[in-house]
Amino acid sequence: xxxxxxxxxxxxxxSSRKKIIVRTCMSAGCMSSQADVIKKxxxxxxxxxxxxxxxxxxxxxxxxxxxxxxxxxxxQNGEHGLWEFVKPEDAxxxxxxxxxxxxxxxxxxxxxxxxxxxxxxxxxxGGIVDPERIEDYIAIGGYEALHQALTEMQPAQVVxxxxxxxxxxxxxxxxxxxxxxxxxxxxxxxxKYIVCNGDEGDPGAxxxxxxxxxxxxxxxxxxxxxxxxxxxxxGYLYVRAEYPLAISRLQIAIKQAKQLGLLGAGxxxxxxxxxxxxxxxxxxxxxxEETALMASVEGKRGxxxxxxxxxxxxxxxxxxxLINNVETFAxxxxxxxxxxxxxxxxxxxxxxxxxxxxxxxxxxxxxxIEVPMGIPLRQIIMEMGGGAPDGREVKxxxxxxxxxxxxxxxxxxxxxxxxxxxxxxxxMGSGGMVVMDDxxxxxxxxxxxxxxxMEESCGxxxxxxxxxxxxxxxxxxITQRKATARxxxxxEELCDMVKNTSLCGLGQTAPNPVVSTLKFFRKEYExxxxxxxFGPLSNGAAKPTELxxx
Amino acid sequence: MSTALPxxxxxxxxRVMQHASGDKRFKILEAHMKxxxxxxxxxxEILHKAQELFGYLEDDLLLFVxxxxxxxxxxxxxxxxxxxxxxxxxxxxxxxVVCLGTACYVKGADKIISSIQEKYKVKSGETxxxxxxxxxxxxxxxxxGIAPAVTYDGHVAAKQTPETTLERIKTWI
Numbered sequence: 001x002x003x004x005x006x007x008x009x010x011x012x013x014x015s016s017r018k019k020i021i022v023r024t025c026m027s028a029g030c031m032s033s034q035a036d037v038i039k040k041x042x043x044x045x046x047x048x049x050x051x052x053x054x055x056x057x058x059x060x061x062x063x064x065x066x067x068x069x070x071x072x073x074x075x076q077n078g079e080h081g082l083w084e085f086v087k088p089e090d091a092x093x094x095x096x097x098x099x100x101x102x103x104x105x106x107x108x109x110x111x112x113x114x115x116x117x118x119x120x121x122x123x124x125x126g127g128i129v130d131p132e133r134i135e136d137y138i139a140i141g142g143y144e145a146l147h148q149a150l151t152e153m154q155p156a157q158v159v160x161x162x163x164x165x166x167x168x169x170x171x172x173x174x175x176x177x178x179x180x181x182x183x184x185x186x187x188x189x190x191x192k193y194i195v196c197n198g199d200e201g202d203p204g205a206x207x208x209x210x211x212x213x214x215x216x217x218x219x220x221x222x223x224x225x226x227x228x229x230x231x232x233x234x235g236y237l238y239v240r241a242e243y244p245l246a247i248s249r250l251q252i253a254i255k256q257a258k259q260l261g262l263l264g265a266g267x268x269x270x271x272x273x274x275x276x277x278x279x280x281x282x283x284x285x286x287x288x289e290e291t292a293l294m295a296s297v298e299g300k301r302g303x304x305x306x307x308x309x310x311x312x313x314x315x316x317x318x319x320x321x322l323i324n325n326v327e328t329f330a331x332x333x334x335x336x337x338x339x340x341x342x343x344x345x346x347x348x349x350x351x352x353x354x355x356x357x358x359x360x361x362x363x364x365x366x367x368x369i370e371v372p373m374g375i376p377l378r379q380i381i382m383e384m385g386g387g388a389p390d391g392r393e394v395k396x397x398x399x400x401x402x403x404x405x406x407x408x409x410x411x412x413x414x415x416x417x418x419x420x421x422x423x424x425x426x427x428m429g430s431g432g433m434v435v436m437d438d439x440x441x442x443x444x445x446x447x448x449x450x451x452x453x454m455e456e457s458c459g460x461x462x463x464x465x466x467x468x469x470x471x472x473x474x475x476x477x478i479t480q481r482k483a484t485a486r487x488x489x490x491x492e493e494l495c496d497m498v499k500n501t502s503l504c505g506l507g508q509t510a511p512n513p514v515v516s517t518l519k520f521f522r523k524e525y526e527x528x529x530x531x532x533x534f535g536p537l538s539n540g541a542a543k544p545t546e547l548x549x550x
Numbered sequence: 551m552s553t554a555l556p557x558x559x560x561x562x563x564x565r566v567m568q569h570a571s572g573d574k575r576f577k578i579l580e581a582h583m584k585x586x587x588x589x590x591x592x593x594x595e596i597l598h599k600a601q602e603l604f605g606y607l608e609d610d611l612l613l614f615v616x617x618x619x620x621x622x623x624x625x626x627x628x629x630x631x632x633x634x635x636x637x638x639x640x641x642x643x644x645x646x647v648v649c650l651g652t653a654c655y656v657k658g659a660d661k662i663i664s665s666i667q668e669k670y671k672v673k674s675g676e677t678x679x680x681x682x683x684x685x686x687x688x689x690x691x692x693x694x695g696i697a698p699a700v701t702y703d704g705h706v707a708a709k710q711t712p713e714t715t716l717e718r719i720k721t722w723i
Contacts, residue, residue: 029695032706066695069708203651203690210692241598241635242691282594282633285689299593300625301632360653360694367695398652432694434652448655452689458632 001261001268003147006138009260013139018056020098022046023073023127027062027213028206028245030070034088038070041091049095058136061214063127064115067366068108073127074098082108113383114365119346121354122330123370126214131249134256137217143262145336149225150270153336158229159185162332164340166352171197171288171325172400172429173505174351174418180322183312184230187320192232194223195316195323197293198239198246201285202401203452205432207356208326210368212239212246215330216253220276222329224263225336227274230322235276236297241283250278285402285456289504290323292458303460304504325430327356347373351417361398361434364389371416378412381435388437395438396520400429402449402456403509405516406442425516427509442521443528447475449513457506464507467498471514478525484532488525492518566613575603580618588619593629597636606637634689642677642684644722646715647701651690654698658711662698663687665712666719682723 024030024039039057046055063071068084072094075081083094084106097103109115120126129136137143149158163178184192196219200208212219223235239247254276257263265273279297286292287302294316296302315321331353335343344352351373357380360366364386371380381387381394388394396406405426407414414420418428436445454468474491477483495511495518502508518525570576582599586592596619600611607630616626630636648654648663663674666685670678677684693699696708700715707718 028691028706029693029708032693032696032699032708069696200692201689203655204653204694205690206692206694240692242688280595280598281635282598283635283689284633296594297591299589299591299595299629301628358694360697361656366697401652432652434656434694436656440656445656448652456689 003144003151003268006143006147009135010139010141013135019054019076020051020056021075022055022057022094022098023060023063023075024057025061025063025069025071025073025127026059027210028243029062029066031245033070035070037088038072038086038091041088042072042095045091045095049092049099051095051098055095055098059130059132060128061126061131062123062210062368064118064123064368065108065365066368067364068106071108071127080110082110084108112365114367114369114385117375117379117384118370119354119372120370121334121343121346122211122218122327122356123214123368124334125218126210126368129215131214131216132252134217134253134260134262137215141337142217142333143221145333146221146224146228146262147268149228149336150268150272155185155229155231158225158336161340162229162335165331165335165343166340166347167328167331167335167343168351168418169325170327170331170355170430172403172427174428177324177328180312180324181226181229183310184232184320184322187313189320191234191319192230193316193319193321194227194230194232194235195290195294195297195311195321196223196235196237196326196329197288197290197323198237198243198326199281199288199293200240200243200326200430201288201456202403202430202432204358204360204398204434205401205430206358207368207431209240209243209246211326211330211356212243213249216246216250217257218330218333219326220253220257220263222332223276224267224274225332226322226324226329228272230320232322233273233275235274236279236316237276238279238281238287238293238297240281247278247280254278284458285452286458286504286506289506292504293323294321301458303458304506306503327431348415348417350419355416355428355431357431357433359385359433359435362388362392362394362437362440363435373417374415376412377407377414377416380416380433381412385435388435392437392439394435395440396436396442398426398434398436398445398513399432400427400509400512401432402452403427403505403512404429404432405512406436406445406520407516408520425512425519427512442517442524443475443479446514446517447472447479450475450510453506453510457510461501461503461507463498463501464503464510467494467502467507468510470494471498471511475514478528481528481530483528484530486532488529562613563617566610566617569610570614576614579603579614583615583618590619590621593619593621593626594633597626597630601636606640608638639677642681644682644703644719645684645686645701646703646719647686647688647691648674648715649688649691649693649697649699649701651688651692651694651697653694654690657697659698662700662710662712662715665716669716670719670723680723683719 072083093103167177168174292302292304311321356370450472616623700710
């Protein structure tokens with residue numbers, strides 16, 4: 001495989017395209033509503049109506065507007081149309097509409113703010129390419145970045161370019177990617193590994209699933225470029241078992257890339273070798289933590305270990321290991337293609353580029369969006385998301401899953417970047433954004449997250465194992481209206497203790513939902529408290545002797 | 551004590567191998583292990599395959615895996631119990647997995663689960679007495695755009711309510 005071969009495949013594929021392309025969304029959301037039957041019906045109908053020569057019915061990945069699914073997109077005469085809530089029996093009228101016929105199916109508006117305010121880098125090909133055909137990806141310039149890196153750049157130059165882009169880890173913590181790559185590249189060792197973290201455990205987040213299902217090659221290409229930059233030859237892609245469609249599409253993608261010599265031995269006929277194996281998770285939230293994930297890749301119980309040593313120095317089987325999130329890898333090919341400086345021009349001073357968010361919960365427009373960093377939260381929730389349904393008010397937005405916090409509606413003008421969200425007591429997280437309306441009880445939400453952390457605690461360190469249970473019991477007591485101010489004070493003390501003494505990110509961030517709801521919605525907690533039968537003797541409160549002197 | 555242990559080990563091994571000899575599924579599982587060259591780091595993949603073949607991971611099956619991979623049974627058992635995906639008890643004829651991710655939760659997944667619990671007298675994670683229905687919960691299946699989502703026998707259904715869920719389960723029982 002040389003660049004000419006790659007271009008020839010792209011050219012051949014482009015020239016074989018038909019005039020009209022009907023794109024059927026076949027990612028997990030739409031598949032649950034018979035998207036596979038819809039595609040079959042559309043194909044049969046195109047044949048029946050004599051449009052077989054002009055119409056290509058294509059399987060595509062997520063188009064983003066999941067709440068309105070199943071979706072069917074149409075590209076005709078340079079215009080893009082969108083059909084929403086499609087049913088299998090709608091196929092005849094959709095095909096008839098291509099010839100100017102009437103169609104009763106709900107028409108979507110591609111110019112809606114939900115789409116218009118987006119900026120696509122990671123999801124550039126989502127909803128456009130067929131995730132099960134590598135030719136589709138090559139036809140839009142896929143794997144050219146890998147070729148460029150391998151033939152025109154030194155590994156150090158690749159690291160330099162990524163550093164220049166200002167890209168930060170998209171898994172949540174926001175560690176500068178270039179710095180991490182540089183550390184792994186410099187670590188001594190003959191054997192190095194690349195690990196892609198696709199263990200998207202945060203409830204309410206599905207960005208990684210969507211990227212893996214819609215465009216698996218963009219992740220593989222990013223991993224291969226990373227492997228070249230740091231000097232690794234083996235990669236592991238860790239995916240949750242809950243995402244069977246993503247796993248099967250990745251298996252197909254790896255097989256196709258190997259057949260074309262884009263993965264495996266001698267990539268692009270250079271001395272660079274790179275193999276990727278899929279590792280399937282088995283349902284443990286803590287495996288999203290990097291040291292726990294590596295233990296799981298090694299076939300062990302997924303429990304974290306103290307850092308340092310960091311994986312960049314001693315990771316899988318004691319070798320230097322580069323571990324990045326799916327979305328981080330998906331940014332790489334664009335950075336190599338268009339340059340780090342171009343990427344650094346997007347976003348804010350400290351948070352560059354775009355971020356994919358899963359916009360869900362009590363909001364009109366559910367789905368996946370990719371926006372430039374620094375966009376105010378209000379634009380995402382109110383303009384793109386359309387606010388809360390049924391005439392209700394948005395009360396708060398939860399970002400960062402069980403490690404994040406609830407941002408109240410008063411702070412909707414906050415720009416979305418790593419620092420601003422941290423300042424509010426939440427985190428960027430992997431990108432889940434769950435909107436809650438005024439009917440939501442914030443104490444219940446805090447309890448919900450604490451129950452999650454309690455069940456998902458791996459049990460290795462005591463603050464997390466025992467602390468989450470105690471915090472959950474206290475929250476339960478509060479919601480049952482049996483707690484007093486003493487219990488609330490104890491809860492706050494425990495939050496502080498668990499946060500500062502836990503071993504890994506799970507425990508350190510487990511109190512965040514409680515702390516942030518206490519900060520902004522303390523009244524809801526206090527309304528549930530009972531008068532203390534023993535007087536106001538509690539942690540931090542005034543002692544009886546002090547009261548007497550006053 | 552020193553002699554009792556090896557004897558016990560030999561006995562359980564003999565039982566497992568006898569159990570395995572007449573069952574084709576063990577052969578398939580062994581072929582799968584061979585594909586991974588009996589490597590220890592493939593343990594989770596092998597347990598996935600075992601669960602796919604047998605439906606759940608019984609003790610003898612775990613012993614078989616441990617013996618074939620030359621791993622201590624404690625390690626295999628430890629991994630099997632650590633991950634939620636592995637089932638150590640047989641499942642009912644049908645499984646209903648209610649997603650309890652945040653998006654599903656704020657949209658009423660808790661009401662769905664309590665309606666099933668009430669109607670069929672089954673707790674989450676358990677199977678009904680007649681072995682027809684297993685009620686499970688998931689910690690987010692990534693289908694948040696279509697919340698609340700419920701998985702019926704492996705098929706995800708969108709935007710469920712207590713009524714639609716009970717209706718669907720009624721067709722099974």
